[in-house]
Amino acid sequence: MSTIRVRAQESGGIVTVRALMSHPMETGTSKDAAGNLIPPHHIDVVTADVGDTNVMTAYWCVTISRNPFFQFQFAGKKGDELKLSWTDNKGGSDSVTATIG
Amino acid sequence: MTSTKRRVFLKGTLAAGTVGVAVGAGLLAPSKLLAAWPESAFKARGYEDTLRATVGTTDLPAGDIEISAPEIAENGMVVPVTVETGMSDVTEMALFVVENGSPLTSKYILGAGAVPMFATRIKMGQSSDVVAAVKSGDTWYSATREVKVTIGGCGG
Structure with missing residues (x-):
C-alpha cells in the first residue's frame, strides 16, 4: 500500500493538492526502549509533477511533523495526472499518481 | 485570491515554467534537483546563521505575507502552519x-503555475516566533x- 494519500481538486483553474504521507520523521533526539538514540530519519524532498512539468518541490528536514501533511496549489485542469513523490535521508522513496478531479 | 493577483502570479511563473520544460527535456537530471537539498541551511544552528545560509542575508524587508498558525499550540509536535502571499513573481518560500x-x-521551490502558498505541520521545541520568507x-x-x-x- 502506498505511504501517500493525495487528493487534487480543481476549482476556477486552480488545483488544490492535499497530501498525507506515512513517515516517522525521527528527529534524532528521541530514544528507544533500551535508551539508545534513534537516528534521524526524515523525508528530505517532495516533488509534484504534471506530466514532465514540475509544479512544486519541497525540501524538508526533521522539524516537519510525523506523518507529514502538505497542501499546495497550482494552475491546472481536471483530468490531468499529478505525480507526487518523496525521498528520505536513508534512501527510501515512494510515489503516487492521482487524477485531478 | 483575487483574479488580478492570479494573473500577476501566472505571469510571474512563466520563468519557472521554463525550468520545468528543461527538466522535462532531460536537460537537468532529477538527481541534480535532489542534490539541491539545502544541507548547510538545514544543518545551521541559531536563527541568524540559518537565515544567512538559507537566503544569503539577515536583512529581509517586511512582505505582504500571511502566516496562519494557532496562537497557542498545545502540542509542539504538531503545529499546523499555512503561508500565503499576495506578492508577484514568487519563486521560493x-x-x-x-x-x-x-x-x-522547510523550503519550497515553486514550479510551473504554482500558487505562492503552502500548508504543513511543524515541530516546535518551545514558544517562538515563526518566520516565513518569500x-x-x-x-x-x-x-x-x-x-x-x-x-x-x-526530542524526549
Missing part, C-alpha cells in the same frame, strides 16, 4: 522557527508570527 535548535523547517523577484521578504507552545515537540 521558506519557513523558520526562531527558537528551534535547527530553525529551518522570494519575490530577486528579493527575499519576510513576516513573523508568534506561536506559544504548551508542551514542546523536539
Whole structure:
C-alpha cells in the first residue's frame, strides 16, 4: 500500500493538492526502549509533477511533523495526472499518481 | 485570491515554467534537483546563521505575507502552519522557527503555475516566533508570527 494519500481538486483553474504521507520523521533526539538514540530519519524532498512539468518541490528536514501533511496549489485542469513523490535521508522513496478531479 | 493577483502570479511563473520544460527535456537530471537539498541551511544552528545560509542575508524587508498558525499550540509536535502571499513573481518560500535548535523547517521551490502558498505541520521545541520568507523577484521578504507552545515537540 502506498505511504501517500493525495487528493487534487480543481476549482476556477486552480488545483488544490492535499497530501498525507506515512513517515516517522525521527528527529534524532528521541530514544528507544533500551535508551539508545534513534537516528534521524526524515523525508528530505517532495516533488509534484504534471506530466514532465514540475509544479512544486519541497525540501524538508526533521522539524516537519510525523506523518507529514502538505497542501499546495497550482494552475491546472481536471483530468490531468499529478505525480507526487518523496525521498528520505536513508534512501527510501515512494510515489503516487492521482487524477485531478 | 483575487483574479488580478492570479494573473500577476501566472505571469510571474512563466520563468519557472521554463525550468520545468528543461527538466522535462532531460536537460537537468532529477538527481541534480535532489542534490539541491539545502544541507548547510538545514544543518545551521541559531536563527541568524540559518537565515544567512538559507537566503544569503539577515536583512529581509517586511512582505505582504500571511502566516496562519494557532496562537497557542498545545502540542509542539504538531503545529499546523499555512503561508500565503499576495506578492508577484514568487519563486521560493521558506519557513523558520526562531527558537528551534535547527530553525529551518522547510523550503519550497515553486514550479510551473504554482500558487505562492503552502500548508504543513511543524515541530516546535518551545514558544517562538515563526518566520516565513518569500522570494519575490530577486528579493527575499519576510513576516513573523508568534506561536506559544504548551508542551514542546523536539526530542524526549
